[in-house]
Amino acid sequence: xxxxxxxxxxxxxxxxxxxxxxxxxxxxxxxxxxxxxxxxxxxxxxxxxxxxxxxxxxxxxxxxxxxxxxxxxxxxxxxxxxxxxxxxxxxxxxxxxxxxxxxxxxxxxxxxxxxxxxxxxxxxxxxxxxxxxxxxxxxxxxxxxxxxxxxxxxxxxxxxxxxxxxxxxxxxxxxxxxxxxxxxxxxxxxxxxxxxxxxxxxxxxxxxxxxxxxxxxxxxxxxxxxxxxxxxxxxxxxxxxxxxxxxxxxxxxxxxxx
Amino acid sequence: xxxxxxxxxxxxxxxxxxxxxxxxxxxxxxxxxxxxxxxxxxxxxxxxxxxxxxxxxxxxxxxxxxxxxxxxxxxxxxxxxxxxxxxxxxxxxxxxxxxxxxxxxxxxxxxxxxxxxxxxxxxxxxxxxxxxxxxxxxxxxxxxxxxxxxxxxxxxxxxxxxxxxxxxxxxxxxxxxxxxxxxxxxxxxxxxxxxxxxxxxxxxxxxxxxxxxxxxxxxxxxxxxxxxxxxxxxxxxxxxxxxxxxxxxxxxxxxxxxxxxxxxxxxxxxxxxxxxxxxxxxxxxxxxxxxxxxxxxxxxxx
Numbered sequence: 001x002x003x004x005x006x007x008x009x010x011x012x013x014x015x016x017x018x019x020x021x022x023x024x025x026x027x028x029x030x031x032x033x034x035x036x037x038x039x040x041x042x043x044x045x046x047x048x049x050x051x052x053x054x055x056x057x058x059x060x061x062x063x064x065x066x067x068x069x070x071x072x073x074x075x076x077x078x079x080x081x082x083x084x085x086x087x088x089x090x091x092x093x094x095x096x097x098x099x100x101x102x103x104x105x106x107x108x109x110x111x112x113x114x115x116x117x118x119x120x121x122x123x124x125x126x127x128x129x130x131x132x133x134x135x136x137x138x139x140x141x142x143x144x145x146x147x148x149x150x151x152x153x154x155x156x157x158x159x160x161x162x163x164x165x166x167x168x169x170x171x172x173x174x175x176x177x178x179x180x181x182x183x184x185x186x187x188x189x190x191x192x193x194x195x196x197x198x199x200x201x202x203x204x205x206x207x208x209x210x211x212x213x214x215x216x217x218x219x220x221x222x223x224x225x226x227x228x229x230x231x232x233x234x235x236x237x238x239x240x241x242x243x244x245x246x247x248x249x250x251x252x253x254x255x256x257x258x
Numbered sequence: 259x260x261x262x263x264x265x266x267x268x269x270x271x272x273x274x275x276x277x278x279x280x281x282x283x284x285x286x287x288x289x290x291x292x293x294x295x296x297x298x299x300x301x302x303x304x305x306x307x308x309x310x311x312x313x314x315x316x317x318x319x320x321x322x323x324x325x326x327x328x329x330x331x332x333x334x335x336x337x338x339x340x341x342x343x344x345x346x347x348x349x350x351x352x353x354x355x356x357x358x359x360x361x362x363x364x365x366x367x368x369x370x371x372x373x374x375x376x377x378x379x380x381x382x383x384x385x386x387x388x389x390x391x392x393x394x395x396x397x398x399x400x401x402x403x404x405x406x407x408x409x410x411x412x413x414x415x416x417x418x419x420x421x422x423x424x425x426x427x428x429x430x431x432x433x434x435x436x437x438x439x440x441x442x443x444x445x446x447x448x449x450x451x452x453x454x455x456x457x458x459x460x461x462x463x464x465x466x467x468x469x470x471x472x473x474x475x476x477x478x479x480x481x482x483x484x485x486x487x488x489x490x491x492x493x494x495x496x497x498x499x500x501x502x503x504x505x506x507x508x509x510x511x512x513x514x515x516x517x518x519x520x521x522x523x524x525x526x527x528x529x530x531x532x533x534x535x536x537x538x539x540x541x542x543x544x545x546x547x548x549x550x551x552x553x554x555x556x557x558x559x560x
Contacts, residue, residue: 050421076423090414092526101407102422111432114403115396121403128404168422 036225280440289413294355302442328442373456476522
C-alpha cells in the first residue's frame with residue numbers, strides 16, 4: 001500500500017522541463033530513496049510534493065487524496081514535512097524555541113485565549129512545552145537547549161532540522177541530502193537515526209542523497225532520476241547493478257559489464 | 259520646567275508608543291518593514307475625529323472606531339501587498355502612506371489641506387497611560403503565545419515556517435491588522451490632543467520616525483519599543499537648548515546608537531519581572547558576599 005504516489009508529474013520553468021512524466025510510489029512505513037546525478041530534478045520533486053512549486057501537469061496523491069497545488073502549510077498539516085538541502089532553521093532562535101514553534105499545530109487556542117490567559121491557553125501551552133522538551137531529549141539536543149540555532153555545529157543543525165520536522169508529527173518525512181557535509185562517522189550515526197525515527201515515530205521516510213553507502217544501507221526501494229525523467233526503480237541490489245544507472249552516474253562510454 | 263510641559267511630553271511619548279508597539283509587531287516580530295504607518299495613523303485620526311465630532315460618540319468609543327477603521331483598511335491592503343517579497347512590500351507601504359495623505363489633502367469633507375480645527379481636547383495623561391498599559395500587556399501576551407512564535411518564524415525563515423504548517427499569509431495579515439489598529443488608535447489620540455488635524459502631520463517623516471524608534475529600541479523586543487519611544491520622544495525636547503541644531507544632534511544621536519549598538523537598545527531581549535527580581539537579588543548577594551551579579555535582562559528570545 002503506497003502512502004504517496006506521483007502520476008506523470010511534470011514541471012516546466014519557462015522553456016526548461018525540470019521534471020517530466022515522473023511516476024513512482026512510496027510504500028507506507030518504508031524508507032525509500034530518490035537518487036540521481038546533479039540537476040536530475042530530485043529537489044524539484046520534493047518542492048512539488050510539498051507544494052512549494054505548482055505542478056505543471058500530473059498528480060501527487062497522498063493517502064488516496066490529490067494534494068498537488070495545495071498550499072505548503074496545508075500539506076504540512078496533512079502530514080508531509082521536509083528538511084532542506086541548504087539547512088533552513090529559525091536561525092536566531094534557540095534550539096528549544098525552534099522546536100516549540102514547530103509544535104504549534106498541537107495547540108488550537110485563539111488570540112483571545114492568550115490575551116486573557118485562559119485555562120485552555122495555559123494547558124495547551126504546557127502541553128507544547130512538554131512535547132518540545134520530549135523531542136529534544138529523543139533527538140539528543142537537550143544539551144544545546146538554549147543555544148542559538150545558527151551557532152550550532154553543522155551536524156547538530158541537521159539533527160535540529162529533523163527534530164523540528166518531527167514536531168509537526170508527519171506521516172511522511174522528506175529528507176533532502178541529510179548527510180551533506182557530514183564525515184563517515186556522522187553519516188553512520190545518521191543512518192541509525194533515520195531507521196530509529198521510522199520505527200519510533202511511525203512515519204514513512206523518503207530520502208534524497210548522494211552518499212551511496214547511506215542510500216544502499218537503509219533504503220528498501222530506490223527511485224533513480226536522470227535529466228528530469230525516471231530512469232528506473234527497484235531494490236538497492238538491482239539499482240547497484242543496473243547498467244543504466246551506472247551510465248547515468250559515470251557517463252557515456254563506460255562499459256556496463258566491466 | 260513645569261508639570262504641564264512634562265505632562266505634554268509624556269503624552270506625546272505615550273501616543274508614539276502606541277504606534278511604535280504596533281509597528282514593532284510588524285517589523286520587529288514579523289520582519290516586514292513598513293514606511294506607510296503614518297497612513298494608518300491618519301486614517302485612525304480622521305475616523306476617530308469623525309466619530310466623535312460628527313457622530314457624537316464618546317471619546318474612547320471614537321478611538322476604537324479610529325483603530326478599527328485603520329485595521330479594516332489594512333485588510334485589502336495586506337491582501338494585495340503581503341505576497342510581495344521584502345523590499346517590494348516596503349515600497350508598497352510607502353506608496354500607501356503617501357496616497358492616504360494626498361487623498362486627505364484633496365478631499366474637502368474634512369477640511370482638505372487647510373486642516374480640521376475644533377476637535378475637542380479629550381486626550382489626558384491618565385487615559386493615554388491606561389491605553390498604553392493595556393496595549394503593552396496585550397502585545398506581551400501576543401508575542402509569547404503560539405501566534406507570536408509563528409510570526410517570529412515568518413521573520414526568521416518563511417519557507418521553513420510554511421513547511422512546519424504555519425499559514426504564513428494569515429499571520430502576516432494578523433500582524434498588519436493589529437499594527438494598523440494600534441496606529442489608528444495612536445492617530446485618534448493625537449487628534450484629540452492637538453484639537454486640530456492636518457494631512458501634513460502624517461507624512462513620510464512620521465512613518466520613518468516610527469521605524470527608527472523600533473530599530474533603535476531593538477528588533478523583536480517589546481520593552482525596547484517602550485524604552486525607545488520614551489527616549490526618542492523626550493530627546494528632541496531635552497535638546498531644545500541647541501535651538502536650530504536640535505534635529506542635527508537628534509540625528510547624530512540616533513546614528514551613534516546604531517553604530518555602537520546595531521542590534522538596538524535591547525537587542526531582542528526583554529525586561530521581565532523575573533529579570534528585575536534576579537537583578538535585585540544579585541545586588542543583595544553582591545552586597546553580602548561581595549561577588550556575583552545578575553544581568554538585569556531576560557534570556558534571548560529571538
